[in-house]
Amino acid sequence: MSTAHLDNFTDEMEHDDHDHHEQSFISKYIFSQDHKVIAKQFLISGIIWAIIGGLLSVIFRLQLGFPDMDMAWLRPLLGQWINIDAATGLGKLDTEFYLALVTMHGTIMVFFVLTAGLSGTFSNFLIPLQIGARDMASGFMNMLSYWFFFASSMIMFASFFISTGPASGSWVIYPPLSALPQSMSGAGLGMTLWLVAMALFIVSTLLGGINYIATIINLRTDGMSFTKLPLTIWAFFLTAIIGLLSFPVLLSAALLLILDRSFGTSFYLSEIYIGGEALPNMGGSPILFQHLFWFLGHPEVYIVLLPSLGITSEIISTNSRKPIFGYKAMIGSMMAIAILSFVVWAHHMFVSGMNPFAGSIFMLLTLIIAVPSAIKAFNYITTLWKGNIIFTPAMMFSIGLVSFFISGGVTGIFLGNAALDIQLHDTYFVTAHFHLVMGSAAFFGMIAGVYHWFPKMFGRMMDRKLGYIHFWTSFIGIYLIFFPMHYIGIAGFPRRYYSFTNFDAFSTFTDLNAFISVAAIATFVAQLIFVFNFFYSIFKGKRATQNPWDSTTLEWTTPIEPGHGNWPGPIPKVYRWPYDYSKPGAKEDFIMQTVPYAQTPESNLPHEQELAGLEGKDDNAIKVD
Amino acid sequence: MVTELNIKEVPQKQLGINPKKFILWLFMVSIVMVFAALTSGFIVRQAEGNWLIYELPSQLWVSTVILLISSLTAHWALKAAQNNNSLQTKLGLWVTLGLGLVFLSTQFWVWEILVQHNVYLVGNPGGSFLYVLMGVHGFHLISGLIYIIIMLAKSYRANKVSDIQFQLSLSTTYWHFLDGLWIYLYVFLIIYH
Ligand code: HEM
Ligand SMILES: [Cu+2]
Numbered sequence: 001m002s003t004a005h006l007d008n009f010t011d012e013m014e015h016d017d018h019d020h021h022e023q024s025f026i027s028k029y030i031f032s033q034d035h036k037v038i039a040k041q042f043l044i045s046g047i048i049w050a051i052i053g054g055l056l057s058v059i060f061r062l063q064l065g066f067p068d069m070d071m072a073w074l075r076p077l078l079g080q081w082i083n084i085d086a087a088t089g090l091g092k093l094d095t096e097f098y099l100a101l102v103t104m105h106g107t108i109m110v111f112f113v114l115t116a117g118l119s120g121t122f123s124n125f126l127i128p129l130q131i132g133a134r135d136m137a138s139g140f141m142n143m144l145s146y147w148f149f150f151a152s153s154m155i156m157f158a159s160f161f162i163s164t165g166p167a168s169g170s171w172v173i174y175p176p177l178s179a180l181p182q183s184m185s186g187a188g189l190g191m192t193l194w195l196v197a198m199a200l201f202i203v204s205t206l207l208g209g210i211n212y213i214a215t216i217i218n219l220r221t222d223g224m225s226f227t228k229l230p231l232t233i234w235a236f237f238l239t240a241i242i243g244l245l246s247f248p249v250l251l252s253a254a255l256l257l258i259l260d261r262s263f264g265t266s267f268y269l270s271e272i273y274i275g276g277e278a279l280p281n282m283g284g285s286p287i288l289f290q291h292l293f294w295f296l297g298h299p300e301v302y303i304v305l306l307p308s309l310g311i312t313s314e315i316i317s318t319n320s321r322k323p324i325f326g327y328k329a330m331i332g333s334m335m336a337i338a339i340l341s342f343v344v345w346a347h348h349m350f351v352s353g354m355n356p357f358a359g360s361i362f363m364l365l366t367l368i369i370a371v372p373s374a375i376k377a378f379n380y381i382t383t384l385w386k387g388n389i390i391f392t393p394a395m396m397f398s399i400g401l402v403s404f405f406i407s408g409g410v411t412g413i414f415l416g417n418a419a420l421d422i423q424l425h426d427t428y429f430v431t432a433h434f435h436l437v438m439g440s441a442a443f444f445g446m447i448a449g450v451y452h453w454f455p456k457m458f459g460r461m462m463d464r465k466l467g468y469i470h471f472w473t474s475f476i477g478i479y480l481i482f483f484p485m486h487y488i489g490i491a492g493f494p495r496r497y498y499s500f501t502n503f504d505a506f507s508t509f510t511d512l513n514a515f516i517s518v519a520a521i522a523t524f525v526a527q528l529i530f531v532f533n534f535f536y537s538i539f540k541g542k543r544a545t546q547n548p549w550d551s552t553t554l555e556w557t558t559p560i561e562p563g564h565g566n567w568p569g570p571i572p573k574v575y576r577w578p579y580d581y582s583k584p585g586a587k588e589d590f591i592m593q594t595v596p597y598a599q600t601p602e603s604n605l606p607h608e609q610e611l612a613g614l615e616g617k618d619d620n621a622i623k624v625d
Numbered sequence: 626m627v628t629e630l631n632i633k634e635v636p637q638k639q640l641g642i643n644p645k646k647f648i649l650w651l652f653m654v655s656i657v658m659v660f661a662a663l664t665s666g667f668i669v670r671q672a673e674g675n676w677l678i679y680e681l682p683s684q685l686w687v688s689t690v691i692l693l694i695s696s697l698t699a700h701w702a703l704k705a706a707q708n709n710n711s712l713q714t715k716l717g718l719w720v721t722l723g724l725g726l727v728f729l730s731t732q733f734w735v736w737e738i739l740v741q742h743n744v745y746l747v748g749n750p751g752g753s754f755l756y757v758l759m760g761v762h763g764f765h766l767i768s769g770l771i772y773i774i775i776m777l778a779k780s781y782r783a784n785k786v787s788d789i790q791f792q793l794s795l796s797t798t799y800w801h802f803l804d805g806l807w808i809y810l811y812v813f814l815i816i817y818h
Contacts, residue, residue, distance in 0.1 A: 137644035210651040218644045223636025244651060248658035252666070259757065264747040267670075267754075283675050283749045288666055295662070573636040596634050612634050 031147075033139030034564055038146050039125035040457060043450070045153060046117020047531065052157075053108035054524045060101045063093045065517025067501050081165070098498045099168035100186045104160070106171030107194070109439065111201055112156070114304040116149050118446045119205075119243075122307055123212045123236040125453065129555035130230050132221025132572060134565045137214040141207050148204035152197045159193040167194035170496060172293055175268035175286050179260045182274055192261070195254050202247045202254075209240035209247075216240075221554070223574035228593065230553050230578040231324060234331050235310020238338045239303050245342070246299040253292035260284070287352055294345035301438050302341045306334060308445020309376060309405075312398040314578075315452050316380055318551045319395035320387025321589050323579035326379045333372035333379075340369040350421045359418040366416035370409065377406050388582065388589070392549065393467025397448035400475045401441045408437025411486065426496075429489025432482045440478045447474075447530065454534075455548050459561040460541030466533040470526060477523030484512050550590050553578050557594055576608075649795050653802050656765060660806065663761065664813055667754045671817065677751030681818050682738045688731035689811055695724035696804040699773075703797045709787040711780070718777045721800065725770045732759055755818070758810050762803075769803045772796045 032038060059078075062069060072091030075082045081097040084090070124142065128135055136142045159166040168186025169178035173194070181188045216237045220229075229237075256267040260281075268289045269281035317324040324330060346354060346362040380402045389395070411433040415421055424430060447470075454462050488509055493500065500506040500513075547556040555562075557572050572594040580591040586603035597604050597612035604612060670676075702717025736756065739745075744752040776789070776796045783789050 138648060141648070206652075206655050210648055210655070213651055214644045214647045218642065218647055220639040221636075222638050224639060225637065244655055245658055248655045249662040252659050252662035255761070256663075256666070256757070259746075259753070265750070265753045266748070267666075267750050283677075283751075285670055285673055285750075288670050291669060292662055292666055575634065575636060598634055 031143060033135070033143045035124045035128050035136050035139070035142060036457070036562065038142050039121050041146050042116060042120030042124060042149070043457075045150070046113050046121060046446075047534070049108050049112040049117060049153070050527075051531065053105050053113060054527060056101045056105040056108070058521055058524050059093070060098055060105070061517040061520045063098060063498070064500075065514040067499050080163075093498075095498045096168055096185050097165055099170070099184070099496065100165045100190065102496055103168050103170050103173075103186070104156075104166050107156070107167070107198075110171060110300065110304065111198070112153060114439075114442045114446070115205065115243075115300070116201070118304065118307050118442065119212075119236065119239055120146070120149065120208060121446075122232070122311060122449050122453075123208070123240065125457065126232055126555065127212055127215050127236060128219070129456070129558065129562070129566060130233055130553050131216060131219065131224050132554050132574065133215060133219035134567075134571070136211050137219060138211055141211050145204045145207035145211065148200050148207065152200035152204060155193050155197040155200065159190045159197070162189050162193075164188045164190055166190040172297065173257070174293075175257060175260065175289050176272055179257060179268050180272070180274065180279075181261065195258055195261075199251065199254060202251050205243055205247050209243040212236055212240040213244065221571045221574055227328075228574055228577045230310075231313035231327070231330055231334075232307075232310040234334060235306045235313070238334050239306045242299045242306075242338050242341060243303050246296040246303070249292055250296035253289060253296070256292075257289065287349070287354070290349050290352055291345070294348045295342070297348065298345040299341045301434070302337055304438055304442045305405075305445075306337070308401060308442045308449075309334070311445045311449040311452070312380070312401050314551075314553070315394045315398040315448055316383050316402075317579050317581060318452075318549050319390045319392055319398075320384050321390070321581045322383055322387045323581055324379065325382040325385075326375070327577065327579060329375055330379055333375040336372040337369060340365065340372070344369055347416055347418075347421075350418045351425045356418070363416055363418045367413065370413055370416070373405075373409050377402060377409070392451065393462070393464060393471055394448045394452035394549075396468065396471040396475075397444045397451065400471065401444040401448065403475075404436045404441040404444060404478070408433055408435075408441065412437060423492070424489060426494055427489035428485040428493045428495060431495055432485035432489060435482045435485075436478075440482070444474075450534065452549065453555075454537065454541075455544030455560075456555055456558075456562075458538050458541070459544050460537050461544050461548065462537040462541060463533050466529055470529045470533065473526035473529070474523060477519055477526060480519035481516050481523060484516055488512060550588075552580055552590050552592050554593060557592065643791075646795060646798075649798060653799070656802075656806070659761065660758075660810065663754070663758060664810075667758075667813075668817065670750055670754070675749070677744065677749035679739075679742060679744050679752070679818070681814055682735045682742075684731065684735050684738060685811060685814075688728050688735065689807065691724055691728045691731060692804050692807055695721045695728065696801050698724065699797045699800045703790070703793050706780075706786045706790040706793050709785055711786045714786045714793075715777065715780050718773055718780060722770060722773050722777065725766060725773065729763055729766060729770075732763055735759070751818075755814065758814070762807055762810055765806070766803050769796075769800050772799055 028034075029037060032041075059074070062071070068090075070090045071082050071093055072084065074093075075091060078093075078097070081094045082091045083094055085092055124136070127133070156166075164185040166186060167173065167178070167190045168184055169191065173191070177183050178187055178191055181191070216229075216233060256265075259265040260267050260269055264280075266281035266284035268286050269279065269284040270286075272279045272281060313324055313330060344362060344366045346358065347366045350359050350362075384399070411429065415424055415430065415433055451462055451467055454460070491506070491509065493506060493509070500509070544560055546560050549556075554572060554574070558566050559568060574593045575596045576591065576593055578593050580586070580593075582589045583591060583600075583603045586600060591600060591603070597608045601609070601612070698717050698720045702714050702721060705713035705717055736759070739752070739755070744755070746753055746756040773796060776793055779789050779792065780786055
């Protein structure tokens with residue numbers, strides 16, 4: 001039935017005299033099943049979440065950088081979360097709300113922006129376009145995926161407006177803090193809403209991911225073998241597999257937490273006294289939660305990063321006008337990362353009291369994962385090396401990603417040492433590490449993707465000059481924010497503390513903290529340039545040409561604004577890999593994937609010449625113009 | 626420009642199985658991961674000691690056998706649909722549905738027996754885990770029953786039952802999967818409880 005449906009659809013598209021029935025506004029833009037529209041829905045939701053998440057960080061950076069500041073002016077926004085000190089009359093950020101801010105910042109950025117906003121946008125947009133498919137395997141599931149995400153977003157957003165405040169046990173929601181509603185105000189209704197929102201989010205991710213995998217495996221156009229897939233698709237494919245295997249584990253962990261919170265079980269709770277009174281819960285283990293959480297949590301960081309790495313591979317190769325260096329090595333290292341990412345989770349738990357022997361096993365595995373990561377970094381650099389580099393904004397952001405990936409990856413090797421981690425765990429050093437390697441790198445990949453594929457999404461170009469300004473302010477700003485954090489972390493500053501003014505040892509860092517806060521606010525403001533550029537260009541940008549970056553992949557063979565079904569005529573067939581840039585002898589410095597070898601005798605390598613059959617003779621010759 | 630081309634260079638058709646079937650398989654993978662997490666959590670927690678020891682109610686045998694039989698009837702219904710035997714298809718589906726419900730009630734009965742033996746959902750995780758494993762499996766089994774009900778409705782609406790054999794093969798695969806999942810859980814519980 002479903003196949004029949006798909007085939008009909010394809011047939012219909014292939015006789016292009018068939019006119020499409022008019023779609024209503026609602027089925028075209030709101031409950032759309034078209035992958036391109038769903039991608040834009042994810043993108044715009046992601047941008048909105050990124051602004052909210054960024055604003056939260058500005059508020060807590062104000063607190064960290066300027067602990068004596070009068071925050072009364074924030075009352076119109078935050079209301080009761082700013083307490084007016086009776087003695088001094090100064091407005092102070094509520095201490096528990098500080099924790100809520102940190103928690104929601106992490107949750108929003110990791111899940112809503114860099115998972116849904118990133119994978120949701122680019123997997124949806126690029127998979128059918130780059131593999132040569134009319135749409136996703138199941139448009140309906142794809143639509144559901146967005147609306148589950150939307151429902152999840154609404155619930156998470158609603159939790160800001162309840163009197164006890166949103167969840168505050170940090171994005172990793174360790175019990176017992178998250179399991180006992182009486183432990184802090186954010187562990188009450190806010191935590192419940194967090195869990196409900198995340199359960200919906202997981203459903204959304206699974207619906208999306210299953211669709212991505214099924215589409216990539218089953219709907220590739222003729223000739224698009226796995227070794228001719230663009231690296232973007234490889235990255236989305238592996239990301240979806242990682243998600244499929246790890247998100248259900250978070251669901252299980254959350255289920256047990258919900259039972260502990262609402263039904264009185266003791267999976268994670270044992271021997272706890274609150275206010276001098278013993279709780280009835282016996283026999284649970286909070287460490288069990290950490291295992292389950294990080295079994296998702298570590299793969300999750302690669303779910304966030306891999307799509308960006310794929311996007312950058314594509315952009316760097318295109319704009320270096322060179323084939324990507326080590327195509328197969330790139331695929332191999334992504335596979336290695338995907339597999340290894342499931343066996344290193346306990347490096348987040350070195351100081352949880354785990355068996356030191358287990359610790360050294362996990363240390364070894366963790367350090368091994370640096371190898372494929374390094375291979376990728378080298379391949380980017382060697383692709384750039386002696387390239388004919390075109391510095392488009394997308395290219396700048398991609399190079400920025402490589403920079404962050406390296407500088408953040410190096411500190412990962414520090415943290416991967418179980419002994420060093422005793423000092424560094426839960427300090428700002430960790431914050432610096434993952435904001436560079438995951439936060440900033442993945443964010444830059446996402447931004448690069450937007451600049452690069454904007455013409456395909458909206459048929460217009462984003463403004464270049466604003467793009468350059470956006471790049472330099474973000475790039476410099478991010479280093480100004482996170483580089484100093486390493487020092488603060490080495491000095492022992494713990495993460496997630498409301499204030500350091502009570503500790504004399506830390507007073508030497510007051511200025512540095514203020515500096516970081518200023519840099520953070522400036523960088524946040526710089527993002528508004530992007531937001532402006534984005535929305536302005538949708539309506540007023542320069543019209544795009546069909547293949548503005550002289551790229552080789554299939555999406556640039558569609559009309560400037562591809563309609564429903566992507567190609568008005570038959571789906572193009574694929575003859576070569578996606579990285580034929582600057583091929584010696586070729587007429588132009590790029591050859592599209594749709595060009596048969598038979599048309600490029602001047603640049604074919606011997607085995608390609610053979611493939612094209614230009615050597616032998618055959619009677620079944622066909623004519624092509 | 627017109628060039629003579631050789632037909633040798635024909636892009637290969639890419640292999641693919643039916644996307645719907647593939648989606649079902651991926652969905653089952655995600656369910657497997659849910660249970661992999663729960664059962665490995667079980668093992669990890671058990672290794673820490675302070676674990677409630679109790680007899681597994683022998684009635685679980687009954688439910689296991691019932692579920693196994695329901696797999697056979699589901700298979701029978703599918704075969705009948707392939708032979709376009711409408712009556713047997715419907716009968717097979719009804720029986721499968723009935724056995725599924727009996728399985729669920731048996732599981733519930735087992736919970737009552739557990740309570741009589743002072744093994745509760747609330748209390749030592751040794752007991753709680755049993756309830757969670759059975760409960761989450763039961764939850765998925767309900768989804769399988771809903772799927773069967775949908776197929777029943779389709780079988781009544783279809784002109785020929787052989788028209789729905791593909792969809793029926795999906796629902797049957799899912800049902801066998803739920804059966805296999807329970808066998809896994811049961812063997813797991815026998816070994817580790
Ligand atoms: C060279 C490879 C890497 C190694 C050896 C490594 C190692 C580590 C270690 C040991 C920790 C735990 C630190 C602690 O809490 O004390 C950590 C934290 C973290 N890493 Fe990495 N890492 C690497 C790459 C990455 C990448 C590529 C990402 C993301 C894409 C990433 C994201 C994170 C995150 C998000 C955390 C902190 C989680 C939290 O506690 O909130 N790391 N890393
Ligand atoms: Cu990790």
